[in-house]
Amino acid sequence: MMKYLLGLMMSVASVVAAAPPPVVPSANRRFQDRETRVVPDFQRHVVPLLGRLGCNSAKCHGSFQGQADFRLSLFGFDFAADHAALVAEATTEEGMRISADAPEQSLILLKATAQIDHEGGQRFKPGSWEHHLLLRWIESGAKGVEAQAVASTEVVQQTQFSPQGIRFFEQKIEPLFEKNCYECHGFNNRKGNLQLKTRELLLAGGDSGPAITPGDPEGSLLVQAVRHRSPDLRMPPQRKLADGQIADLEAWVRMGAPWRSRPVASAAIEAKVLVQLHCEPQEILFSAAGDSRAIRVVAQWEDGRHEDVTCLTRFRSNDDAVVTIDAKGLAHAVGPGDTHIVAFYDNGVLAIPVLRPYSKNQSVVSLPENVNPVDRLVLGKLSKLGLRPSALCDDAEFLRRVSIDVTGTLPAPDEVTAFLMDDAADKRERKINELLNRPAYAAWWTNKLCDFTGCSPSAFGEQTVLEVGHGYSTQWYDWIHRRVASNMPYDQLVAGIVLAQSRGPDQSREDYATEMSSYVRQESPADFSLRKTMPHYWTRATVSEAKDKALAFAHSFLGIQLQCAECHKHPFDKWTQSDFSDFTRFFEDLTARGRMGFPAFAAAQRGKIVNWPELSVGKGADKTLGLLRSGQVTIAAGEDPRAVLMKWMREQDNPWFARAFVNRVWAGYFHVGIVEPPDQFTPANPPSNPQLLDWLTRGFLDSAYDMKWLHRQITRSATYQRSWKPNATNRQDRRNFSRAIPRRIPAEVIYDAMKQATAATEQLDAVRANLKRRASGHLSMRMAGTHAMKVFGKPARAINCDCERVNEPTLLQAIFVQNDPLVRMRLADSGWIIQIEEAVAAGRAVGEKELVKQVWLRTVNRLPDEDEIARAVKHLASVDSIVEGVTDLMWAMLNTKEFLLNH
Incomplete structure (x- = not known):
């Protein structure tokens, strides 16, 4: 009996232990009654309520300038600032925002209930639970986060300023600082060790001493700097403030530099943790x-x-x-x-x-045992949505699609006919392997990696002559190309960029200058791609500041955007300013010294040895930093923080590094990512098929970051090989991969395709193989910014966004293909058409049907049907010469959707 009772007690205990925790009822229930004694919590209740009501949105008090002299942090999360703004004395005669003596007369209640005029209208009704919650909070002392979260938190006694002085600061000085100063002297950057975000930091000053002396404008360095009277002391450095702004700053210092009162302690540290x-x-x-x-x-x-x-x-x-x-x-x-x-x-x-679901009957597709896991996972999602996948595309469509996607190249006419005549069941798989082993694969996917990493001739500074930028960006391209061609594991390729050094550990400055000069000399240049690392990613002028490095790194290697968190809580992600500040500090000791001008670059081209810019990793001090909410890391003095980042990215459970690359490769084949946009990995933008992304990422990791493994898994799948032609169920589907989505072929591919389509027969192979003269290859660096590339959406690689490449059709593109001199030149100088002209002049027979077939094979990479042949032959018979007729047909085919789209 005792054993039975003991067992029963243990069983009951286990049940109790497994029971779900009690859930506190919602605020709309607890504050429905005016007489409730529940005390609202500022972080848990007040700030979220203000957010739901829209009070801290960009259109209201969360805007840059606030509304009606009342400003909240955008989307809430600067609890100290929000609390200070709420309890501060209002700058109007309407009353107090928070009135401890008469809580029901608090402006926050009277305005929100529209009992007095409120530009935002009524946000809730008098007597509602929202009204009761805020009223109860005020009646209970209107406490903020710092007072509730940490009992020992002390508020440092600050100088008391008049309401007029605080209003002058909020209306005149704070906006001036935010617009002109915080980029260099905010929490995330501190040039000269000077920060201007608090009065205490202004008084502490930077390397040159205190920035202000309250009451003494003439003795304040900040006032001297904004006057621009000394060439060595100018703020902002590139332009002078307006006279009225300088006068405001002088008046503010003369008033004693009033500042809004707020706790010194960091609210972000003391906030409760969700x-x-x-x-x-x-x-x-x-x-x-x-x-x-x-x-x-x-x-x-x-x-x-x-x-x-x-x-x-x-x-x-x-x-x-x-x-x-x-x-x-x-x-x-x-x-x-x-x-x-x-x-x-x-x-x-x-x-x-x-x-x-799109249809009431769930789609059921029988799968063979050896089905590609990609197809199993895609079909599983389609079944839930009642989507029936399109049939497989025909062989001609497949060859054109995979050739463009893998190599950025149209298939040659002979290649098309040979593939169509091949009856082997494995011909598609063999073609995929063949394409992945072509030099054009490495050229095209190097171009894509240059997109992601920001390789641009213009990235090395406005003062740098474009020729110098071309030199740097070409070295960048060559360095990546060698590694893609050898199928170096992706993590090793990235490590060569992330951990790049200018000089080796034992390399002298003289040896470094000799080495770098050897890469650009015109006679027998050395091969930059043989260098172990590629430092140009870090030496760009566009990433001279630590915050710029942080933003670029997050985009290039993690597929995330941190721009919003630079200034405020990210609206659709978990990032806060504190997260961004910590991440920025990983790069604050990484600097590029010097800039290469054209005279020195030209001298190096002539064989001279010149000094080159150098990447420097400062010693720094011991610091413990939060790593994008993946835990904290301690970096010892002298340790390269980038090594910590690289180790973290290689961890098997890293949420972004491998997944971001897998997703970008997938998007390259489908024109839509599993996460779309591909560089927007946020909790608010989850994958359309999480299981698919997880499986591909795990396989990529298990393959030791084998890039070709990833390409093969995708292109061998039936999902990739489906037709673009919709059925009754999937016509509207654009995110679940039930069919191919026709998309305009990239700018570089269009340029090369026109050149290839019009080339002489014996020149076709040379045009395709000469990657030095291909826009989709080495020439891509030189063609950056040209008219054709701009029209067809080649990115300038000037911003951290995959959206910079535009593959959507436009009216300007249609006009370009119809009338641009480049297109007319391609047709007028067409080696193939000239061959036809020479054959006609020599009296050799030219078969009209064969010519028509060649036009189709060269442009849309398929054989024409009988109707198309008949109409084309009829046109050839209606014009003055066969050459004129073929030229017309080529022009017409270059203008078809079938040529301009990858389908």
Whole structure:
């Protein structure tokens, strides 16, 4: 009996232990009653409520200048600043924003309930739960985060300033600093060790001493600097402030440099930590338009507390054509498809999948046992959506598509006919392997890697003559090309960029100058691509500041965008300014010394030995930094922080490094990423097929970062080889890979394709093989910024965004192909048409049908059907000469969608 009871007790204990934690009811229930004694929490309740109401949005008080002298941090998360703004004395005669003596007369309540004039209109009704929550918070002392989170936090006593002085600072001086000074002297940058974000930092000053002396404009370095009277002391360095702005700054210092009062302690450190958001349901499956489903969001905090925060959560639909969501978290089905509803609360972002099938009958496709896992995972998603995949494309479509995607090259006419005549079952797989072993594969995918890493002749500074930029960018291209051609593992290729050094450990400056000069000399130049590392990524003028390096690094190697977090809490991601500041500090000791001018570069070309810019990694000091919320790392003095980053990226569970590359390669083949846009890895933009991305990433890691493994897995799949022709179910699908999406071929490929299509027969192989003269190869560096490349969307690689490359058709492109001198020149100088002209002049027979076939094979890479042959032959018979007729046909085919699109 005792054993039985003991066993029963243990069983009950285990059940109790496994029971879900209690959930605190939602705020709209707890604050429904005016008489509630519950005390709202500033971080958990007040700030999220202001966010849901839109108070801290960019259109209201979260804007750069605020509204009506009241400014909140954009999207909330600077709790100290928001609390200070709320409790500060209002600068109007309407009253106090927060009135401790008469809480119900607080402006935050009177304006939001429209009891007095409010430009933002009524945000909630008097007597509502929102009204009760804010009123109860005010009645309870209107405490901020720092007072509640850390009992020992002290607020340093600051000089008390008049309301007029604080208003002058907020209206005149703070906007001036933000617009003109914070880029160099904000929290994320501190040129000359000077920061201007707080009054204490201004008084502490930088390398030259205190920036201001309150009450004494003439003795303040900052005032002297903005006057631009000394060439060695100018702020901002490139331009002078307006006279009125300088006068405002002088008046402010004369007033004693008033500043808004706020706690010195960092609110970001003291803030409560949100562990995770949970949602119910975890996925929504609608069956018809008009269906609705309520969403419940529960916040899990580090202290173990679980609270229903649905009423404090902001919701957004990623596609209103599929589902809409109201402020209460009620989702409404609209049209068929799939998307996500995104929930935002505190620093949490949670995406909830939403699906509504395109057809009532789920698609069932029988799969062979040896099916490509890519197809199994794609078909699994299609089945849930009732999507039937398109059939496989025909052989001609496949050859053209895979040739363009893998090598950036059209197939040759003889290659097309040979492939069509091949009856072997494995001919597609053999062709894929053949293409991956061609030099054009390395050339084209090097070009793509140069897109991602920002290789541009103009990136080395406005003062650098373009010839110098071409020299640097060509070396950059060559260095990557050698590694792609040898199929170096991707992580090793990236390590050669990330950990790049200018000089070797034992290399003298003289030896370094000799080495670098040898790469550009015109006679017998040395091969830069043989260098172990490639430092040009870090020596660009466009990444001279630590913040620029951080932004470029995150985009190039992690596929994430951090720009928003530079100034405020990221609206659709978890990044805060503190996260961005920490990440920036990984690069603050990495500098490029010197710039290469054209005279020195030209001298090196003539064989002279000249000095070259050098990448320097400073010694720095011991520092512990947060690594994009992946934990903290300690970097010892003298340790290269980039080595820490590279080690972290190579960790098997790194959330971005391998996944970002896999996704970009996938997007290169499908014109849409599994995460789309491909450089927007955020919780608010989850993968359309998470299992597919996970499988490809795991396989890529298991293959030791083998890039060709990844290309093979994708191109061998039936998913890649599907026709563009839709069926009744998948016509509207553009994100689940049920069919090929026709897309305009890239700028470089169009340029080369026109050249190839018009080349003489015996020159075809040479035109295709001479990668030094191909826009999709080595010539891409020289062609950057040319008219043809701009028209067809080749990126200038000037910004950190994959969106810079534009592959969408435009009216200007149509005009270009019809009338541009480049197109007319290609036709007028066509080696093939000249051959026809010579044959006609010599009296040799030219078969009209064969000529028509060649036009089609050269342009759209297939044989014409009988109707097309008949119409083309009829045209040839209607013109004065066969040469004129063939020229007309070539021009017409170059203008077809079939030529301009990859399908």
